[in-house]
Amino acid sequence: MGxxxxxxxxxxxIPPAKMFKxxxxxxxxxxxxxxxxxxxxxEYIEGNGEAGSIKKVTFGEGSQFKYVKQKxxxxxxxxxxxxxxxxxxxxxxxxxxxxxxxxxxxTSPDGGSVCKTTSKYYTIGEFELKEEGIKAGKEKALGMFxxxxxxxxxxxxxx
Numbered sequence: 001m002g003x004x005x006x007x008x009x010x011x012x013x014i015p016p017a018k019m020f021k022x023x024x025x026x027x028x029x030x031x032x033x034x035x036x037x038x039x040x041x042x043e044y045i046e047g048n049g050e051a052g053s054i055k056k057v058t059f060g061e062g063s064q065f066k067y068v069k070q071k072x073x074x075x076x077x078x079x080x081x082x083x084x085x086x087x088x089x090x091x092x093x094x095x096x097x098x099x100x101x102x103x104x105x106x107t108s109p110d111g112g113s114v115c116k117t118t119s120k121y122y123t124i125g126e127f128e129l130k131e132e133g134i135k136a137g138k139e140k141a142l143g144m145f146x147x148x149x150x151x152x153x154x155x156x157x158x159x
Contacts, residue, residue: 001097004121004129008138009114012149016105016113018159020080023148024103026159028055034147037062038140051075054087065091073100080105080113097122115145 012019022030028042028049040058047053053072059065068089075082085100086092092099102118119137121129152158 001125002123002128004123004134006119006121006134006138008117008119008141010117010142010145011108011112011114012145013110013112014149014152015111016080016107018152019113019115019148020077020082020105021159022152023145024075024082025049025077027148030148030151031144032060034151035144036060038144039063045069047072049075057089065089068092095124095127097124117141 014022032039032041037060040060042055042057045054045056049072051072051074054069055072056067056069058067066089068086068091071085071087073083073085081102081104083100083102085098087098099122100120104116105113106116108114119134121134123129
């Protein structure tokens with residue numbers, strides 16, 4: 001088993017508290033509304049969002065995958081940190097044990113935020129991740145982030 005780590009940063013004009021609430025705390029309902037072609041539904045199998053909760057994310061018609069199960073590892077509402085792992089589903093392609101994502105929102109100098117994400121891919125056996133697969137996933141995550149940002153900018157009183 002190997003662990004491959006990738007880091008990325010996205011800058012937004014939205015302050016961290018507002019972005020964290022929209023993306024993380026309310027994301028299970030907001031994201032399927034904003035991007036129904038990508039996300040069909042989110043349902044909790046165990047818990048209700050706190051650490052240890054398990055949720056099933058069913059993807060929409062526009063996705064290459066059907067579903068994933070995610071385990072919430074940590075939620076820090078004061079430091080704007082969210083950690084979760086994909087523990088089941090076709091996105092693991094029978095080649096990955098799990099994928100863990102740590103997202104941290106920090107205040108940027110202009111009052112917006114910097115979203116720092118660390119992704120850890122835990123491979124099974126000798127499987128090696130290809131850069132293009134990681135890049136495609138990052139582009140989808142960026143698209144989702146930008147869609148939430150656009151929604152918040154268009155609806156400034158929502159959060």
